Amino acid sequence: MSENPFDSYLDRDRAHELSTQDVLSKPQPSLEFCTLSVEDTVRNLRTDAFKGLPSQSEVKQLRDQYGNNEICSDEEEPLWKRFLSMFVGDPLILLLIGSSLISFFMGNIDDAVSITLAIVIVVTVGFVQEYRSEKSIEALNRLVPDQCHLIRYGQESKVLASVLVPGDLVRFGVGDRIPADLRIVEAVDLSIEESNLTGENEPVHKSASPVMKELYEENTGSIVPISERSCIAFMGTLVREGHGKGIVVGTAKNTAFGKVFEMMNSIEKPKTPLQSAMDKLGKDLSYMSFVVIGIICLIGVIQGRSWLEMFQISVSLAVAAIPEGLPIIVTVTLALGVLRMAKRRAIIRRLPSVETLGSVNVICSDKTGTLTANHMTVSKVWSLGSMSNKSNILNLEKSANGNLKKYLTDDVKATLRIGNICNNSTYSHEHAKFLGNPTDIAILEVLRKFGMEDERQAITRTDELSFNSKRKFMAVRVKESNGKALIYVKGAYEKILQKATHFVNSENKSVKLDESLRKVISDTADSLASDGLRTLAFARLEVPSGSSQKLSEDDIKGLTFAGLLGMNDPPRPSVKAAVERLSEGSVHIIMITGDAENTAVNIARQIGIPILNPETAVLSGDKLDDMSEDQLASIIDHVNIFARATPEHKLNIVKALQKRGDIVAMTGDGVNDAPALKLADIGVSMGKMGTDVAKEASDMVLTDDDFSTILTAIEEGKGIFNNIQNFLTFQLSTSVAALSLVAISTALKLPNPLNAMQILWINILMDGPPAQSLGVEPVDHEVMKKPPRKRTDAILTKDVFKRLLQSAAFIIAGTIYVFIKEMTEDGEITARDTTMTFTCFVFFDMFNALSCRHSTKSIFEVGIFANNMFNYAVGFSLLGQVCAIYMPFFQRIFKTERLSLGDLFFLFTISSTVFIADELRKLYYRKKRVNDPYYYSAV
Ligand SMILES: Nc1ncnc2c1ncn2[C@@H]1O[C@H](COP(=O)(O)OP(=O)(O)OP(=O)(O)O)[C@@H](O)[C@H]1O
Numbered sequence: 030m031s032e033n034p035f036d037s038y039l040d041r042d043r044a045h046e047l048s049t050q051d052v053l054s055k056p057q058p059s060l061e062f063c064t065l066s067v068e069d070t071v072r073n074l075r076t077d078a079f080k081g082l083p084s085q086s087e088v089k090q091l092r093d094q095y096g097n098n099e100i101c102s103d104e105e106e107p108l109w110k111r112f113l114s115m116f117v118g119d120p121l122i123l124l125l126i127g128s129s130l131i132s133f134f135m136g137n138i139d140d141a142v143s144i145t146l147a148i149v150i151v152v153t154v155g156f157v158q159e160y161r162s163e164k165s166i167e168a169l170n171r172l173v174p175d176q177c178h179l180i181r182y183g184q185e186s187k188v189l190a191s192v193l194v195p196g197d198l199v200r201f202g203v204g205d206r207i208p209a210d211l212r213i214v215e216a217v218d219l220s221i222e223e224s225n226l227t228g229e230n231e232p233v234h235k236s237a238s239p240v241m242k243e244l245y246e247e248n249t250g251s252i253v254p255i256s257e258r259s260c261i262a263f264m265g266t267l268v269r270e271g272h273g274k275g276i277v278v279g280t281a282k283n284t285a286f287g288k289v290f291e292m293m294n295s296i297e298k299p300k301t302p303l304q305s306a307m308d309k310l311g312k313d314l315s316y317m318s319f320v321v322i323g324i325i326c327l328i329g330v331i332q333g334r335s336w337l338e339m340f341q342i343s344v345s346l347a348v349a350a351i352p353e354g355l356p357i358i359v360t361v362t363l364a365l366g367v368l369r370m371a372k373r374r375a376i377i378r379r380l381p382s383v384e385t386l387g388s389v390n391v392i393c394s395d396k397t398g399t400l401t402a403n404h405m406t407v408s409k410v411w412s413l414g415s416m417s418n419k420s421n422i423l424n425l426e427k428s429a430n431g432n433l434k435k436y437l438t439d440d441v442k443a444t445l446r447i448g449n450i451c452n453n454s455t456y457s458h459e460h461a462k463f464l465g466n467p468t469d470i471a472i473l474e475v476l477r478k479f480g481m482e483d484e485r486q487a488i489t490r491t492d493e494l495s496f497n498s499k500r501k502f503m504a505v506r507v508k509e510s511n512g513k514a515l516i517y518v519k520g521a522y523e524k525i526l527q528k529a530t531h532f533v534n535s536e537n538k539s540v541k542l543d544e545s546l547r548k549v550i551s552d553t554a555d556s557l558a559s560d561g562l563r564t565l566a567f568a569r570l571e572v573p574s575g576s577s578q579k580l581s582e583d584d585i586k587g588l589t590f591a592g593l594l595g596m597n598d599p600p601r602p603s604v605k606a607a608v609e610r611l612s613e614g615s616v617h618i619i620m621i622t623g624d625a626e627n628t629a630v631n632i633a634r635q636i637g638i639p640i641l642n643p644e645t646a647v648l649s650g651d652k653l654d655d656m657s658e659d660q661l662a663s664i665i666d667h668v669n670i671f672a673r674a675t676p677e678h679k680l681n682i683v684k685a686l687q688k689r690g691d692i693v694a695m696t697g698d699g700v701n702d703a704p705a706l707k708l709a710d711i712g713v714s715m716g717k718m719g720t721d722v723a724k725e726a727s728d729m730v731l732t733d734d735d736f737s738t739i740l741t742a743i744e745e746g747k748g749i750f751n752n753i754q755n756f757l758t759f760q761l762s763t764s765v766a767a768l769s770l771v772a773i774s775t776a777l778k779l780p781n782p783l784n785a786m787q788i789l790w791i792n793i794l795m796d797g798p799p800a801q802s803l804g805v806e807p808v809d810h811e812v813m814k815k816p817p818r819k820r821t822d823a824i825l826t827k828d829v830f831k832r833l834l835q836s837a838a839f840i841i842a843g844t845i846y847v848f849i850k851e852m853t854e855d856g857e858i859t860a861r862d863t864t865m866t867f868t869c870f871v872f873f874d875m876f877n878a879l880s881c882r883h884s885t886k887s888i889f890e891v892g893i894f895a896n897n898m899f900n901y902a903v904g905f906s907l908l909g910q911v912c913a914i915y916m917p918f919f920q921r922i923f924k925t926e927r928l929s930l931g932d933l934f935f936l937f938t939i940s941s942t943v944f945i946a947d948e949l950r951k952l953y954y955r956k957k958r959v960n961d962p963y964y965y966s967a968v
Pocket residue numbers: 395396397398466468469496497498499501502503519520521522563564565621622623624625674699701
């Protein structure tokens with residue numbers, strides 16, 4: 030369920046695209062401000078490029094003027110109009126109205142009134158359901174709020190994007206979604222993906238320099254196209270690399286996003302495969318019923334029955350037999366299921382993925398932030414100079430209470446100082462904690478323990494190579510207070526060691542590294558990683574001062590290695606149990622991480638991912654580079670861990686799995702996961718700590734960031750599917766029974782066992798509350814033991830079909846028996862006879878509904894009171910039936926008569942046969958299940 034209006038827009042034809050271009054070229058703040066300098070922007074909006082808006086009163090005034098930064102849909106059509114339009118929207122309803130008019134003009138006032146009443150009820154039930162489905166889908170759209178880093182009055186805080194006003198200063202980093210149209214005032218290595226807006230997937234480089242207006246003024250009337258406003262960050266676009274700051278120039282409707290949204294408002298959301306399948310099924314069934322009804326009608330008229338009666342019955346039969354409520358119930362079931370999942374902390378962004386959940390047979394998961402909490406604490410420190418080998422690592426956990434200052438040798442100090450300066454996290458006074466990358470935060474936190482101060486204020490940063498998962502390190506170039514220029518680097522230890530030629534000794538001097546020392550460093554790093562620690566190396570390099578060239582990766586060489594930090598990030602407590610249960614359900618779990626091999630193996634062991642043979646079960650990213658897609662696909666069965674993986678690796682792994690026909694769920698939190706999240710059959714992102722980029726690419730967001738929630742989601746997904754199958758069984762068996770009943774009695778030249786009104790009432794039961802309540806049957810936790818459903822499996826399986834026919838057969842036989850019995854007792858058709866038949870059918874249907882609550886388990890195993898909605902629905906239906914039999918008003922409408930208690934008991938007994946028969950079927954199934962634990966019916 031994407032809130033992104035462009036999702037559907039991108040599939041549109043060119044004609045649409047052109048009009049989007051028109052909309053985007055209209056005057057808007059981003060166009061005006063992209064040619065202004067930062068100074069002019071600041072002056073224009075009366076703000077400050079470092080401190081943001083100056084005062085509360087200013088903010089309030091702007092807020093009053095511009096409103097919330099929210100894009101909402103236009104006012105909807107009034108409800109009564111939509112309600113009325115339902116009467117004319119459906120040809121069958123029109124036919125019914127027609128038949129009621131005919132009755133009226135032929136003097137059949139009673140009939141006319143009852144049919145009109147029935148029409149109103151049928152339409153109302155349909156309307157309420159449609160309305161509910163719409164409301165629940167709307168509710169889904171509000172589940173993931175957007176947040177951003179706001180700087181106002183010189184203070185930074187994390188707020189909802191909706192509070193932004195023009196003039197606000199916003200900080201954004203890699204992985205963020207831009208919260209409004211911003212004039213960029215500071216940009217480091219900044220690349221933004223604007224595919225939302227332009228359809229272009231390649232990220233665009235952005236900077237703070239204004240666009241040269243003159244370039245576009247040559248042709249009169251030409252303006253700076255949206256894709257060339259390089260100092261504007263557009264609302265809804267995604268930061269793929271680097272970070273920066275920007276001043277809000279446009280909010281809500283005044284953004285490019287808002288402009289297009291306004292235009293796209295009316296576009297319908299695409300249907301899910303299941304919904305389309307249901308639409309098709311509904312259509313097929315309609316044609317079939319039309320043919321049957323046509324024949325019934327024809328035979329009836331040939332037999333000389335009243336054509337008006339035949340017409341009414343046919344139309345009511347058509348209303349009843351055609352499961353027009355089917356697609357709606359499916360939507361409501363999906364939507365309610367999705368809301369239920371949201372309560373269990375899994376938010377579905379795209380409705381179709383619910384259906385895929387039950388078919389997932391492989392889960393690829395990244396490690397940091399998904400299997401672990403991504404809450405880092407530095408637990409071990411090591412420097413070559415003062416500690417010399419790996420048996421000499423400083424363990425902070427052990428020395429936690431002691432004073433750490435005494436361990437602050439010069440090389441340890443140098444290591445920590447690099448971590449301090451080569452760092453992008455900031456302290457927020459409002460939240461009283463650090464904000465930013467957890468790895469960076471951990472370093473700043475350990476600094477305090479050693480009694481060191483944050484030195485970044487005193488130093489000028491002249492350039493930065495920002496961290497990304499491909500590069501796997503971060504570097505900054507600074508000018509120290511003494512005027513010297515240095516590059517400070519931190520990152521994956523293999524990378525740093527490759528680029529190092531010297532090391533810092535215990536006197537803070539730079540000494541040449543030889544092979545044996547290199548080995549000591551890499552052994553130590555490996556051993557830190559084997560403890561499950563994320564291990565980073567730190568290094569520096571002196572460069573000629575005054576060099577103002579842009580820093581590039583080629584400059585990072587000949588480094589002086591200072592030390593290693595090992596950071597602890599333990600697995601989440603609930604992951605182990607989840608892994609176990611997923612494996613039980615034959616779901617294969619693969620860990621794909623950017624972290625080191627040893628770290629990955631340690632964590633995998635802790636959470637119970639099996640590593641049978643470390644030789645084949647663990648594969649590092651660089652080996653992947655030399656492998657073709659086919660080779661990868663052929664070995665992937667044995668691999669459980671991919672380490673040091675880049676975003677491309679993650680993508681290729683998912684590709685290879687899909688090539689083998691696997692249905693892949695991929696979980697991730699970072700920018701590095703986004704491409705794979707998008708490709709996977711279900712992308713799952715983390716709601717709390719995950720980046721906006723990951724969320725945007727995913728189909729499902731876990732709001733508690735907890736891997737085990739996936740289990741819940743798969744369970745719910747399977748459950749929803751079962752429920753849909755169950756009410757399908759119920760609806761179709763009722764439909765088949767009603768049709769056959771009238772067809773058989775027509776063929777046997779019997780009078781009609783049910784009149785039009787009665788058929789319409791049955792239709793309400795079938796399409797209404799009882800069916801709906803089958804859709805909210807709680808999930809049976811045993812579904813996890815079933816293997817995943819194949820995606821190609823039909824919904825109407827053979828088993829469903831058998832079940833449906835069995836129930837229908839009982840209903841038909843029982844009802845006809847009652848009808849003939851009543852008719853032959855006095856030799857004529859009285860109101861009593863039809864009342865008996867009618868009530869018999871309704872009782873049958875309620876028992877049938879009860880059986881349909883579970884496909885294979887006895888109702889006593891499931892629990893009579895496990896689904897109270899169902900009990901209420903059946904209770905109300907029975908109450909309605911009592912009214913129809915005993916209240917004079919309804920007696921006139923339904924042409925019924927009061928029945929005795931004995932009659933009711935008799936009908937009750939007969940109709941329970943459908944339930945008993947189904948219980949026997951389930952018993953038979955259970956025997957089979959006990960004998961063969963691997964036997965699972967497709968239902
Ligand atoms: N802020 C950072 N600065 C420098 N190096 C870093 C930083 N964060 C991580 N690293 C290094 O990059 C490596 C891989 O990080 P990467 O982002 O690819 O993986 P991850 O997303 O953190 O892990 P996973 O894929 O399991 O979620 C880490 O092992 C670490 O050595």
